[in-house]
Amino acid sequence: MKFSTKKDIEAPLEFVWAAMTDFEAWERSAMRRGADVTRTDTLRAPGAGMGWAAKFRYRGKERKAEIQLKRMEPSSILAFAGQSAAISAEADIELMEMAAKRTRLHVTMEVTPRSLGARLFLQSLRLARARVDRKFETRVAQLALDIEQRYRQRRV
Numbered sequence: 001m002k003f004s005t006k007k008d009i010e011a012p013l014e015f016v017w018a019a020m021t022d023f024e025a026w027e028r029s030a031m032r033r034g035a036d037v038t039r040t041d042t043l044r045a046p047g048a049g050m051g052w053a054a055k056f057r058y059r060g061k062e063r064k065a066e067i068q069l070k071r072m073e074p075s076s077i078l079a080f081a082g083q084s085a086a087i088s089a090e091a092d093i094e095l096m097e098m099a100a101k102r103t104r105l106h107v108t109m110e111v112t113p114r115s116l117g118a119r120l121f122l123q124s125l126r127l128a129r130a131r132v133d134r135k136f137e138t139r140v141a142q143l144a145l146d147i148e149q150r151y152r153q154r155r156v
Helices: 013-020 023-032 116-127 129-155
Strands: 002-009 036-039 051-058 061-073 077-084 087-099 102-113
Touching: 002 129, 013 087, 013 102, 013 129, 023 036, 023 051, 102 116, 102 129, 116 129
Parallel strands: none
Antiparallel strands: 002 102, 036 051, 051 061, 061 077, 077 087, 087 102
């Protein structure tokens, strides 16, 4: 199942890239939401090969996931791959400078099942496709809005 959305952010490309690649902030954000996140790589600088192991509760069950940064092209592309016992997912984040203070964020995610239960779960999501797409777009829009607000606060 594939999801895709684009949002424009009223902030320069460099600022948006810095926000998207602040991996320690993403780790803290996940921990605030109750996830247990651990780095699995030994890289000293951000780059392809970074990895995380995460444990979290979803639908009343403890879940585990492995996430890896597969590709990182400065100021333009981040590609992640993740998997759990039930699903595999790939996420691509592309940033494009539209103007001096305007950046387009394009997020694509593809989720594939790894078990029969996951296959049934994804089938139920397909039946509610419009609602799932709306939720995905809302989350990406919230991310874009958060980055815009941080940029405005920084300028003041």
